[in-house]
Amino acid sequence: MIIHLKKEIGNTKANEIAIKTNSFIVEKRDFFVLISSSSLKEVPSEFREHVLDSYVFKDDMQLASREYQKETRTIQFGNVKIGGNTNNTIMIAGPCSVESESQIQASSALLKSHNLTMLRGGCYKPRTSPYSFQGLGFNGLQLLDKMRNQHGLAIITEVRDATHVHEVIEHSDIIQIGAKAMYDQGILRACAKTHKPVMIKRGFGSTLQETVQCAEFVLSGGNDNVAICERGLRTFENKTRFTLDLCGVAYLKEYTNLPVILDPSHAMGHAYGVPDLTRACMAMGVDGLIIEVHPDPSVAKSDASQQLNHDQFNALMQSLPAIGNAVGRKLV
Amino acid sequence: MIIHLKKEIGNTKANEIAIKTNSFIVEKRDFFVLISSSSLKEVPSEFREHVLDSYVFKDDMQLASREYQKETRTIQFGNVKIGGNTNNTIMIAGPCSVESESQIQASSALLKSHNLTMLRGGCYKPRTSPYSFQGLGFNGLQLLDKMRNQHGLAIITEVRDATHVHEVIEHSDIIQIGAKAMYDQGILRACAKTHKPVMIKRGFGSTLQETVQCAEFVLSGGNDNVAICERGLRTFENKTRFTLDLCGVAYLKEYTNLPVILDPSHAMGHAYGVPDLTRACMAMGVDGLIIEVHPDPSVAKSDASQQLNHDQFNALMQSLPAIGNAVGRKLV
Amino acid sequence: MIIHLKKEIGNTKANEIAIKTNSFIVEKRDFFVLISSSSLKEVPSEFREHVLDSYVFKDDMQLASREYQKETRTIQFGNVKIGGNTNNTIMIAGPCSVESESQIQASSALLKSHNLTMLRGGCYKPRTSPYSFQGLGFNGLQLLDKMRNQHGLAIITEVRDATHVHEVIEHSDIIQIGAKAMYDQGILRACAKTHKPVMIKRGFGSTLQETVQCAEFVLSGGNDNVAICERGLRTFENKTRFTLDLCGVAYLKEYTNLPVILDPSHAMGHAYGVPDLTRACMAMGVDGLIIEVHPDPSVAKSDASQQLNHDQFNALMQSLPAIGNAVGRKLV
Amino acid sequence: MIIHLKKEIGNTKANEIAIKTNSFIVEKRDFFVLISSSSLKEVPSEFREHVLDSYVFKDDMQLASREYQKETRTIQFGNVKIGGNTNNTIMIAGPCSVESESQIQASSALLKSHNLTMLRGGCYKPRTSPYSFQGLGFNGLQLLDKMRNQHGLAIITEVRDATHVHEVIEHSDIIQIGAKAMYDQGILRACAKTHKPVMIKRGFGSTLQETVQCAEFVLSGGNDNVAICERGLRTFENKTRFTLDLCGVAYLKEYTNLPVILDPSHAMGHAYGVPDLTRACMAMGVDGLIIEVHPDPSVAKSDASQQLNHDQFNALMQSLPAIGNAVGRKLV
Known part of the structure; x- marks a missing residue:
């Protein structure tokens, strides 16, 4: 209790x-x-x-539970608020990895053309193989700083492990804790000591319970600004990269006060399915969407198969507001 | 090939x-x-x-593949057509089990009030325990026949095993092969010899590939009218009953010519999440939805926790047409 | 209760x-x-x-529980008894499918050379694809009858669906209900009416609870002779065909009175791993092992990659008695 | 290549x-x-x-593959060697968490009574909840140092995140990377710069491929001394805590040159099943076993249900050498 x-x-x-x-x-x-x-x-x-x-609670959730706080937390996500009594659904977009200034400028221009406000892009990549592209690291953070300064965009970028958590906290507007780093207490405890918002991506092998407990590490440490991102579970099905767990999203919406963001790009793993899935996510009535889009996916240094190109993203954006209207949500 | x-x-x-x-x-x-x-x-x-x-095909799919037939199959589903060049999304509704005439009359009246045309209701229940309610069997089929005759409703009901497959073929308009019976060749081969439409529910532990292969058993036997129903995978997450695989639905839509029906009720296992999930399914642009609704879920003899009551169903129905419009689909 | x-x-x-x-x-x-x-x-x-x-029970198990009957059931498995106060571990061996008389004669000779008494071989194959070899059907049963008559071997063969359950009951000594047919009530209820022993293979997507409930269908119908076979779960790992669940076996041994048989061949899916896994299974102290072995796996019509050849089987057999001794088990 | x-x-x-x-x-x-x-x-x-x-390789494995180095790596594990041309199976034992000096002295005495040489005990616990016991941290490391000095025991203890990796490297003989930290590049890269052996525990949601790639991070950074520990996958089965993947162990033995250690305690999650599973692991012919044992499991501050008591451990130890003999392995 x-x-x-x-x-x-x-x-x-x-x-x-x-x-x-x-x-x-x-x-x-x-x-x-x-x-x-x-x-x-x-x-x-x-x-x-x-x-x-x-x-008193029925499940093992505490500060994140609706019994403790009935209303969804209001969190300032870049230049907009999500949760609380807003009905905002924020669209976060950008490439998997920051690769070069010209690439990230193109991404920024795409966002501005849709009046979007939050740019994603990874600098410290949690790659499976040590022999693959590992991200631009601090140089990438500096490119993202430049986009913030030039275009007024807010920045979300991923922290991979505790060795660079303070750089990411300093240079981002929202701190993304990646799926593979979800349990990392070095990261969670550092994020608990800032007031910047934190988006925790649920691990692909992690239960809803465990994911909420990771949020409790941040909340109980003093930072009230935590959102959860569902990005797909690892199941036996291998025709798609992961299995997006929208049943779990229904649970999070019912029992927790944490804003929920959905990442259909990583779940699907193939660009062809991302538009349909994004529309489904929008219809779920969630607080945010995070989509991978690249000026030329065929040459992307990571996750090439799942990133939309700009034309695909433009088409997707056209279809979302009407779904938002149908479920009382405003896309921002 | x-x-x-x-x-x-x-x-x-x-x-x-x-x-x-x-x-x-x-x-x-x-x-x-x-x-x-x-x-x-x-x-x-x-x-x-x-x-x-x-x-020639890339995956191990044959008659069901888009390489063989590019357009989605057109299937007469009760009184309406789905697939092909229709943009119909059929809403199939009714209780988990046929329990009594008064119950199934109430369900029929609910459907008629929404101009819906296809009633679901199980008679041969694939219950886990031998000590639970096993369904009304043939008496249930006769109650369903009565609903068809009195109200002009089309009937979909489940075949559990090969011992009663011919009764189900005779007394239903659509034959539902349940998730636990998906691989049953006694059923599949019997269904191949009729021309009534068949809806195969993907097993909760079955791959997309295997599910399509079960459809191939029916198609190659001479029955062209097969649809697939996704109703959730079994994963490690136990806060919800199953995990609805919308990534897999995106795959089926891309690579197969089979109409796709979604069952959010069984996936979620809890009524509270069904409306949000149903809206997500509608936004996926699929050919059908199948929803469990009961006049009084608290006394239902099976799946009590996941069935909507009539008020909840009415509210859900109000929200669907606008989503359908947004994705070019007509709810029928 | x-x-x-x-x-x-x-x-x-x-x-x-x-x-x-x-x-x-x-x-x-x-x-x-x-x-x-x-x-x-x-x-x-x-x-x-x-x-x-x-x-009274704590879990949802009834006749199969150790609370109801403390001692493991004694079952006559061919010519030997397993369970009860025997410490027997039966080795069941033979090819995946019965393919020809010369093949099944070679298999029978192999068994006789090791004084083994129970031959396995599938006649009704639950193949995923309708376009693959489906088994010899009734002709296969007749070949197995011949092996019983000529060599005194007991026969275990699989029933795939309810359409041929009576043939399998008549022509086999042990009825094998395959993993894909585990829930088939047409089969389970037919098996409940005979007194021949039944081996239920746990479905690859089925819980321990559900598997025991399938046994309850047979037990409550009047047949006391049921054993469970664990043959691997479907998980996200795809380097091996399935994941053998020995933790689950420990649970079955602790809480149920059903003899347990292990099938490492299907779990592994690759012959190279079968000997090590079989030794692990032997050390678990179970009531039986079932191993696929083929005179020439390279030409097998099903499961070619996982069947041992005769030399590999001979080598494996040499290593098992010492492990059996170490855990108080006699290989029969 | x-x-x-x-x-x-x-x-x-x-x-x-x-x-x-x-x-x-x-x-x-x-x-x-x-x-x-x-x-x-x-x-x-x-x-x-x-x-x-x-x-040249067929799978995506490099330095860890048998194509690159045919023989299993020889690693000095405390006072004994494993792998290479030894046939040693090391038994690592001790409590889940270091809780007090009296507790860890009792554990050390138990090990000495069996001539065992390597003590396990967690100091930085990767607990799911922030509100549970988190381990003694550096004080725990000092207690382990004392055991090394007093009893000549080698120490294996877990690093939870990169913030204390250097303390763990300094104060342990073998560095354990926990299942939840497997992908942590802050840890992996720090371990690559020491020559102390590293035991990487496979994540419960991680593929064999990914686990071997984590080893590649350490190997390619200059540390040749890496072993893999299998401790169970997370599956749909919830009667046991995890599902020990012995099929995966067969794969690792066939295709990689990394010594393999098995942890049946975490896989099972219940003490009743640990002895049977440990015997199965011994029969697999692996390089090591790691078992949780506590002077009084009922008062353990973490993992109370899965730790053996000293009597259970003594009984288990009696049964292992004969199995080792049967498979050509010496328990050390």
Whole structure:
């Protein structure tokens, strides 16, 4: 359960109660938050006078649960807000990897032509093989900085491991924790200490429960701005790269207060299926979409088969607003 | 590869060529069809004079492939056509199991109120446990016959195993082969000998390839009217009952000529997620939807948790036409 | 729970109690068995005078559970017994498919040279593609009959669907229900009415729970002789054909009274790995092994890559008794 | 392919060839190693005079493949060697987490009583929930140092993320990269720069291919001492914690030169199944076993259900040498 303790009792008393209830403690401006993953189902009577509020859960979710906070969290995602009482669905787009200035300028121009505000592009690539292109690293971050300065775009880019987490936090507007790095506490704990929004991509072999728990690492560390991205599970089916889990999205929407972003590009792994899937994602009524698009996918240094070209992306963008209208969502 | 041989060469010659090319042979009205699953990539020169057409494939799909027939098959689904040059998306609805006349009358009335034409309802239930409700069997089929006669509804109902396949063929308008029975050759071969449409539900542990091969059993036996239904894969995620594979649907749409029907009810397993998922399915641009709805899900004898009640179904129906319009589909 | 009712109360009274407790009823020679899959945890007081014994379970298993019968069932498997207080591990061997008399004679000779007693060989093959070799059907059964008569071998062969279940029951000593047919109630209910032993192969997408429930269909119908065969799950790993689930075997051994047979050939899908896996299976202390071996795997009409040749099988057989000794098992 | 270039050509020339063949380059004492993940199948004729050896592969494996080095790598694992021409199977044992000095002293005494040489114990725990016990961290490492000094035991402990990788490298004899951290390049690249052995645990959602590629990150960075640990895949089956993939182990043994260690404790997740599974692993003929054992599992701060108690471990140890003998393996 979660217990809010009155601030006036002071740190010593709050810590004493935390120890006695075997709870994790977070200090907020107006109260202390005690979080217990144990079987505690009731506030012990001796502490009841110090309690402001208390919350009991059925699943093993805490700060991210709708029992604790009913409304979806409002998060400033670049220049727009998502979640809360907005009905915004943000379209994040850009290439898999930042490869060169001319490439990323072309991507930026594409976004501007659609009044989109958030550019994606990987610099530290979590490639499977050490012998493949590994990304431009810090040079890539500098190219993304340039796009922010020249075009007013907000930037989301991936942190691969804890060795460069501080560079990514500094040079991005949204920090993307990649699917393979989801459990990385070096990253999660560093992200907990900033207030920049964090988008955690669910691991392809990770349960919904575990994904929400990774969000709890960030939330309980003091950063309230966390969104979840579903990008496909690894299943036995190998005609497609992964299996996008929209049933899981329905669960996240029902039981958690975290905004949800969908990545059909990585799930499908083949450009031909991305437009249909993106339309399905839009109809799910989620808070965001993240799509890979490249000026010339045939020469892309990573994920060549799944990136849309600009014409395909333009066609896709035409079809989305009407679906958004049908489900009460505004594409931004 | 597939080879069409001229009809005039006669059965003896056609069979001789089939044996020499290690092919399976099907006699059609206007030609013979030779199908080879082997590595044959070219018509042997000695037989070329007898050949009308030939088709080579990249994947192990034959009659169901777009290389063989580019356009989606047109199938009469009850009173409407799907596939082909229609842009119809049929909404099939009804309870998990036929339980009583009053129940199935209520379901029929619901369908009529929405001008829907096809009623679903299971009579032979493939229950996991022998100690659970097993369905009304033939009595259920008779109740469905009554609905057809009284209300003009078309009927789709499931065949569980080969012992009652002929009853189901006789008393239904569309034969549903359930997910657990997908590989059942006793059923598939019986369905190949009728011309009634067949809807094959993909097994929850079955690949796309295998599912299409089950369709090939029916197609190669002489029945051209086969649709595939995706109803969720079994994955490690257990917060939802199954994982609906929309990436796989994108594959089926791209590479096969089979109409595709989606069943979000079984995939999700919980009514709360069904409306969002159904909207996503509608936005995928598929040929049909099949939804479980029950006058009072709380007393349903099977799948109680996933069936919508009538109010929920009515609300869902209101939201679908606009999505259909956005993707060029008409809900029927 | 399961309740044994005194036989003297008679059918009418027993059925009345079954209905009132929402139970399934089985008549045994000395008592009635009532099986309830519901939440019944205690015998209602009004019926207590008629009760001989009662059993409560934690998982959804009934007649197959160790709570109901602590000792593993003893089953006559061909000429040997397995389970119970025997420590026998039966080695079942033979080709994937019966292809010709000369082939199956060679297989029989191989078995005789090792004093093995049970020959496997498929006649009705559940092939994925309709265009592949489908087995010799009834002609294959006749060849197997000949091997029984000539060599005194017991025969295990697979039933694919309900259309030929009676032929297989008549012509085999053990009825094998294949992985793709595991849920087939047409087969299960027919097997329940014979007393010949049945080996149910766990479906590659089936849970342990579901597999045990399929056994319950046979057990509750009156046939006590059921063994389970684990032959590999379908997972995301595609370097091997399936993933043999030895953790699941540990579960079956702990919680069920069903003898367990292991099939490493289908799990691995490649002959190179079969000997190591078979040794691992032997060390698990199971009741049986089933291995595919072919006089010349390179020309096999099905599963060519996974069948051992005779030399490989001979070498494997040499290494097994010592492992058996180490775990208190006798290879028969 | 992999090409060995003569050392005498010098760095400049070697790098020029690497760039022209789009290869990754590693400098060894006696030659340069060029590794190409591309489609290069033959040494370009212009460079042939500089080539010592070249190797072509069928799968995407390089330094870890048997085509490159036929014999299993010999690795000093604490005080014993595994792999190569030894037939050693090392038994690594100890608690899930280091919890206190008295606990780890008891574990050390257990190991000494069996003449075992390598103690396991986690200090940086990759827990799913931020609200659970996270391990003793550096204090735990100091307790392990004490065990090494007092008892002469070698130490294997897990690195969770890159923030403490250097502490773990310094204070352990074998570095364990946990299943959730398998892809962590911050860890892999740091491990590549030491010569201490590394045991990479395969991720529960990771393919064999990806696991071997993680080993390639370490091997290509200059550290030849890498072993793989299989500890179970995440599948749909939830009666056991994971599914131990012994088919995958057969693949690793056939196609890679990496020693293989098996962890049945994490795969099973329940102590009751661990002895049977450990015996199966021993019979597979692998290079090592890693077992969780705790003085009192009921009070363990992590993985309580899967740890053996000392009596269970003693009984298990008695049964292993005979199985080892049967497969030509010596338990050390």
